[in-house]
Amino acid sequence: MKKYLVQFKPFLIFVSIFFLTYIILTILYKFYLNSYQVNDLDDISIFVGKNIxxxxRFFDYNVIVQKSSQNPWLEIILNNLFLARIIEGCNAVSVMILFVSFVAAFSGKFKKTALFILFGIVSIYILNVLxxxxxxxxxxxxxxxxxxIHDIxxxxxIYGYVFLLWIFWINRFSKYAK
Structure with missing residues (x-):
C-alpha cells in the first residue's frame, strides 16, 4: 500500500488540494448566497446585469435590465422585447471557483499563483459579461x-476559455511545468 501512496503522491496531492479548495470556496459562496432573502438576487449577479x-448601451442598443418584481432574477429587455433573464448561475462565480481550485491544485510560486488567479477571475468576469x-x-x-446559442x-x-487558461497555467507557471 505504501508503494502506491508514494507512486501516486503527486496525483493524490492534486486531488486533495483541488477538492479542499473547491469545497471551501463553494461553502463560502453558499454562505454569501444564504445571506439574501429567498426572492432577492445577489449583488454579484446584479453587478453583472448593470455591466451588461x-x-x-455603449453599442447603442435600447436595453433595460431590471429586477423582476416577483422572482429572483433580472429581466433583459431589448427594443421593448423581453429576451432573457439573469439568474444567480449567470454570474460565473461557480466557474471562477472551479478555475481557482484547479490553479491552486497545480500551484506554482505564491505570487505567480495569486496574480494568475486574480487575472483569471477578472478575465472570466469580463468574458462572461461580453x-x-x-x-x-x-x-x-x-x-x-x-x-x-444558450445551451451549446x-x-x-466560457468553459473553453477556462480550459485554455488551465493549459496555459500548467505549461508556463505551475510547479509541474518543468
Whole structure:
C-alpha cells in the first residue's frame, strides 16, 4: 500500500488540494448566497446585469435590465422585447471557483499563483459579461436558435476559455511545468 501512496503522491496531492479548495470556496459562496432573502438576487449577479446593460448601451442598443418584481432574477429587455433573464448561475462565480481550485491544485510560486488567479477571475468576469451581452443580441436577431446559442455555444465559450487558461497555467507557471 505504501508503494502506491508514494507512486501516486503527486496525483493524490492534486486531488486533495483541488477538492479542499473547491469545497471551501463553494461553502463560502453558499454562505454569501444564504445571506439574501429567498426572492432577492445577489449583488454579484446584479453587478453583472448593470455591466451588461452598460455594454449594450455603449453599442447603442435600447436595453433595460431590471429586477423582476416577483422572482429572483433580472429581466433583459431589448427594443421593448423581453429576451432573457439573469439568474444567480449567470454570474460565473461557480466557474471562477472551479478555475481557482484547479490553479491552486497545480500551484506554482505564491505570487505567480495569486496574480494568475486574480487575472483569471477578472478575465472570466469580463468574458462572461461580453458573452451574455452577445447572447442577448443573438437571441434578438436569431430567436429560432435559442437552444443552440444558450445551451451549446455559450457554455463552450466560457468553459473553453477556462480550459485554455488551465493549459496555459500548467505549461508556463505551475510547479509541474518543468
Amino acid at each position: 446593460e452598460a455594454l449594450l 458573452r451574455i451581452a452577445l447572447l442577448v443580441v443573438l437571441l434578438y436577431k436569431f430567436p429560432e436558435n435559442n437552444k443552440l 455555444i455559450f457554455p463552450l465559450i
